[in-house]
Amino acid sequence: MFDVANLLPKLIAIAVLLLVGFPVHEFSHALAAYWQGDAMAKVYGRLTLNPVAHFDPAGAFMVILSVLLGNGMILGWAKPTPINPQNFRDRRNGEVIVALAGPASNLVMAVVFALVLRVMLATGAALPDWVYYAVYYLVVFNVLLGIFNLLPVPPLDGSNLLYRFLSPRQVWRIRPVLQQYGLFILLGIIIVLGGPLSRLIDGVISVLVGL
Secondary structure (H helix, E strand, O other): OOOHHHHHHHHHHHHHHHHHHHHHHHHHHHHHHHHOOOOHHHHOOOOOOOHHHHOOHHHHHHHHHHHHHOOOOOOOOOOOOOOOHHHOOOOOOHHHHHHHHHHHHHHHHHHHHHHHHHHHHHHOOOOOHHHHHHHHHHHHHHHHHHHHOOOOOOOOOHHHHHHHOOOHHHHHHHHHHHHHHHHHHHHHHHHHHHHHHHHHHHHHHHHHHOO
16 A cells, blocks of 8 residues: 655655666666677667666556555566677677676675765764665665576576576577566566575675665
8 A cells, every 4th residue: 555654765766776776787788788899789879877768668667666556576677778799799708798787787886885875874974864765775776686687587687697508509499488488487486486585685785784
């Protein structure tokens, strides 16, 4: 049920995801692809931190809906970054490098903002509550995006890491199946492993912020 008392933190959570978490994640994919020799993301205007360039209406709607009406589970996505692996200099590892750039950027940001939050708490900075909320959610959602996207199921980034450790023949056989049923498999993983995943994410956040 909608909770008016918690409206400000929820609005801040939405803003953090749509204005920082998703754009940084997708920009990192685009930048890694560009460094690998693929300019497709740049041509399509995605080599930018501008949130508008990465905005997906359906994904944003799900973020807003799940944050305002949900009880902890955050759903949503940004516009996928277009890449052409055929342009990569490193044909063997290029897709893995580009895929992992997104989660890695989120985890780095989580560490940075956790340090900022620790300093704010240690100094007792007299700041408005929304500032503390914003920095805390920057840690929370960057950890969430970083870890969740490492799951080895399409359309998540971890699927490219899985393919890297399989033989070409195995990839040829399993990739179409995972692409067709990936969302169902992902839903099953969330149902079965949702508890352990939540505890892992909560544990990482606790270690980072020291709470």
